[in-house]
Amino acid sequence: AQKVTQAQTEISVVEKEDVTLDCVYETRDTTYYLFWYKQPPSGELVFLIRRNSFDEQNEISGRYSWNFQKSTSSFNFTITASQVVDSAVYFCALSEPNSGYSTLTFGKGTMLLVSP
Amino acid sequence: SQTIHQWPATLVQPVGSPLSLECTVEGTSNPNLYWYRQAAGRGLQLLFYSVGIGQISSEVPQNLSASRPQDRQFILSSKKLLLSDSGFYLCAWSVRGRINEKLFFGSGTQLSVL
Numbered sequence: 001a002q003k004v005t006q007a008q009t010e011i012s013v014v015e016k017e018d019v020t021l022d023c024v025y026e027t028r029d030t031t032y033y034l035f036w037y038k039q040p041p042s043g044e045l046v047f048l049i050r051r052n053s054f055d056e057q058n059e060i061s062g063r064y065s066w067n068f069q070k071s072t073s074s075f076n077f078t079i080t081a082s083q084v085v086d087s088a089v090y091f092c093a094l095s096e097p098n099s100g101y102s103t104l105t106f107g108k109g110t111m112l113l114v115s116p
Numbered sequence: 117s118q119t120i121h122q123w124p125a126t127l128v129q130p131v132g133s134p135l136s137l138e139c140t141v142e143g144t145s146n147p148n149l150y151w152y153r154q155a156a157g158r159g160l161q162l163l164f165y166s167v168g169i170g171q172i173s174s175e176v177p178q179n180l181s182a183s184r185p186q187d188r189q190f191i192l193s194s195k196k197l198l199l200s201d202s203g204f205y206l207c208a209w210s211v212r213g214r215i216n217e218k219l220f221f222g223s224g225t226q227l228s229v230l
Binding site: 004006032033035037042043044045046047050052091093095102103104106107108109 | 159165210214
């Protein structure tokens with residue numbers, strides 16, 4: 001069975017600090033996709049990134065960066081110079097290998113609180 | 117551009133009452149549709165998904181049901197709500213026929229069963 005673990009329930013930082021959100025996954029599949037979503041207080045989940053299991057290159061997008069380590073089954077998310085607007089719940093998710101549709105296994109989320 | 121609408125945004129219902137949550141997608145055809153539930157302190161749990169009109173697959177047995185009367189309409193229902201049905205319900209869509217596609221989520225419905 002697939003599983004995603006986000007061990008950090010809540011993280012509090014002060015603005016401009018860097019913060020890393022951890023994600024560890026379990027799967028028996030050799031082909032899979034990993035995702036990060038952001039859930040601001042409004043509730044809607046916002047897609048941040050999708051990564052396939054064959055691409056272990058780290059990715060940077062502005063203040064966001066992702067570190068995919070297949071050897072440790074981790075897909076960590078770092079926010080550099082955090083801002084108050086980064087306050088949200090962040091979910092890591094793993095895709096299941098189905099045909100024609102996408103079903104994701106989500107972690108329980110990490111609530112990030114960025115104070116001014 | 118594609119948009120997804122979900123309503124109502126909040127709902128307070130007594131135990132034993134019926135439920136109907138609606139979700140519609142605009143700007144795309146033949147989407148895959150999903151209902152997720154987010155209970156307090158937990159991650160998102162897939163409840164139902166649909167790959168076409170009238171085609172519903174259930175992931176978790178419960179007293180909820182889903183229907184897809186039109187291509188871009190997805191409805192979550194219950195005949196009699198339980199306290200344990202409280203939670204945040206999210207509708208989502210993805211492109212039909214593609215695996216591992218990202219999901220686009222609606223703004224959710226906060227359901228409180230009292």
